[in-house]
Amino acid sequence: MNKYKDFDNYLKEFPSEDGYFGEYGGAYLTPELVPAFEEADNAYEAICHSAQFINELRRIRKEFQGRPTPVYHCERLSKLFGNCQIYLKREDLNHTGAHKLNHCMGEGLLAKFMGKKKVIAETGAGQHGVALATAAAYFGLECDIYMGEVDIAKQHPNVIRMKMLGANVIPVTHGLKTLKEAVDAAFEAYTKEYHDAIYCIGSCLGPHPFPKMVRDFQSVIGIEAREQFFDMTGIMPDAVCACVGGGSNSLGMFTPFLADPVEIYGVEPLGRGSNVGDHAATMKFGTKGRLHGFDSYVLQDENGEPLPVYSIASGLDYPGVGPEHAYLRDQGRIHYEAVTDEEAMEAFFLLSRFEGIIPAIESSHAVAYAIKYAKEHKSGSILVCLSGRGDKDIDYVYENYGCGEQFNLDKYIK
Numbered sequence: 399m400n401k402y403k404d405f406d407n408y409l410k411e412f413p414s415e416d417g418y419f420g421e422y423g424g425a426y427l428t429p430e431l432v433p434a435f436e437e438a439d440n441a442y443e444a445i446c447h448s449a450q451f452i453n454e455l456r457r458i459r460k461e462f463q464g465r466p467t468p469v470y471h472c473e474r475l476s477k478l479f480g481n482c483q484i485y486l487k488r489e490d491l492n493h494t495g496a497h498k499l500n501h502c503m504g505e506g507l508l509a510k511f512m513g514k515k516k517v518i519a520e521t522g523a524g525q526h527g528v529a530l531a532t533a534a535a536y537f538g539l540e541c542d543i544y545m546g547e548v549d550i551a552k553q554h555p556n557v558i559r560m561k562m563l564g565a566n567v568i569p570v571t572h573g574l575k576t577l578k579e580a581v582d583a584a585f586e587a588y589t590k591e592y593h594d595a596i597y598c599i600g601s602c603l604g605p606h607p608f609p610k611m612v613r614d615f616q617s618v619i620g621i622e623a624r625e626q627f628f629d630m631t632g633i634m635p636d637a638v639c640a641c642v643g644g645g646s647n648s649l650g651m652f653t654p655f656l657a658d659p660v661e662i663y664g665v666e667p668l669g670r671g672s673n674v675g676d677h678a679a680t681m682k683f684g685t686k687g688r689l690h691g692f693d694s695y696v697l698q699d700e701n702g703e704p705l706p707v708y709s710i711a712s713g714l715d716y717p718g719v720g721p722e723h724a725y726l727r728d729q730g731r732i733h734y735e736a737v738t739d740e741e742a743m744e745a746f747f748l749l750s751r752f753e754g755i756i757p758a759i760e761s762s763h764a765v766a767y768a769i770k771y772a773k774e775h776k777s778g779s780i781l782v783c784l785s786g787r788g789d790k791d792i793d794y795v796y797e798n799y800g801c802g803e804q805f806n807l808d809k810y811i812k
C-alpha cells in the first residue's frame with residue numbers, strides 16, 4: 399500500500415454510511431436513543447452539502463470566530479534545539495481560546511435546523527463547555543454542561559465563563575469525577591431529553607454520526623494550515639503533530655494532510671508514568687474495546703470495564719480515543735507518541751518564555767513532542783496544532799509549578 403496516495407479519496411470513503419472506520423466506530427445505543435442519533439445523522443446529511451449551511455458557517459467563522467487563525471513560525475524556540483523549524487497553527491486565537499468552537503458553531507447551526515431548544519454536553523478542561531455555551535448564546539439555545547467535580551475545581555475560570563454565558567454547569571460527583579463520568583452523565587440526561595435537545599459531543603467520539611461530524615467541522619484547521627504553511631515556505635512541513643484526547647483538534651489538523659508525504663504524530667498524555675491510573679495513553683496501553691457507544695482502543699480491564707486514567711491536562715484525561723484514530727493507527731498512517739506531565743509543563747514554560755505564547759496544558763503536550771522531534775531531527779520542520787491557550791490553566795499552574803523555576807529555563811539562554 400502506498401502510505402500517502404491511498405488516502406486520496408479517504409474523506410469520501412470514511413466513515414462508511416453506518417459510521418465505521420474499518421472495524422472501529424458504529425453506534426451501539428440503548429433502544430430509546432437509536433431514533434435520536436438517526437435523527438441527528440439524517441439532519442447532518444441533509445445540510446452538510448447545502449450551500450446555505452456552508453455559507454452561513456463560513457460567515458460565522460470569519461465574522462464571529464476570527465478565522466482563519468494564523469500559522470506562526472517559532473524562530474526563537476526552534477533555535478534552542480538546532481535547525482529544525484517549529485511552526486504553530488494558532489487555534490489558541492480562535493474565539494473562546496481553543497479549537498472547540500469550530501465544531502460547536504456547526505453543532506449549534508445543526509440544532510437550530512433540527513428545531514431543538516437545548517444543547518447538552520460533557521466537558522473536561524471546560525473548553526468544549528465554554529465553546530458550546532458560546533454557541534448556545536449566539537443561537538439562543540438553552541445549554542446544560544456536565545462536568546466532573548475534580549475538573550470543576552481545576553478549571554475554575556472556565557466554569558465561571560460558562561455560567562456568565564448563561565449555561566447550567568451540572569457537577570458530576572461519582573467515580574473519578576472527571577471526563578468519563580461527565581460523558582456518562584450527559585448520555586443519561588440525553589436519554590431523557592432528546593425530544594427537545596441535541597447532545598453535542600465534545601470530540602471525535604461517541605456513536606455515529608458524531609465522530610464524522612466533529613471531524614468534518616474541525617478539518618478547517620488542517621485545510622487552512624496546509625495552505626498557509628505552503629504560502630509561507632513553498633513546501634509542505636516534514637511533520638505535523640497535535641495532542642490527542644478524544645481526537646478532535648488532531649483529526650481536524652491531520653485529515654487534510656493524509657495524502658501528502660508528511661509524517662503525522664498524535665501525542666497522548668503519559669501523565670506520571672506507565673502504571674495503571676497514572677496516564678491516559680490509550681494508543682500505547684489500550685486494547686480493542688467498546689466505550690460510550692462506539693468501538694475503538696480503550697484502556698480497560700479484562701472484563702471490558704474502563705480503567706482509571708490520569709493526566710495533568712483535564713482535556714486529555716479519557717480512557718478511550720476516537721474510532722478514526724484507531725483505524726489510522728492500524729493503517730500505520732499516524733504514529734502515536736506519549737509525553738509526561740513534566741515534559742508538557744516544561745514545554746508550557748518554554749513556549750511562554752521564548753515566544754510569548756502561554757499554551758493550554760493539553761496543547762503543551764504537542765509542543766513537548768515537537769521539541770523532542772526538533773532535538774532528534776536537527777533539520778526540516780514540524781507544524782504543531784496549538785489547540786488552545788493557557789488562560790484557563792494559570793491558577794492551577796501557578797499553585798503547582800510557580801512560574802516554572804524548577805525547569806531552570808535560563809539554561810537555554812546561550
Ligand SMILES: Cc1ncc(COP(=O)(O)O)c(C=O)c1O
Nearest residue numbers: 525601643644645646647713786
Ligand atoms: C485546549 C484543548 N486541546 C485539546 C483538547 C483535547 O480534545 P481533542 O482531542 O478532542 O482535541 C482539549 C479538550 O478539552 C482542549 O481543551
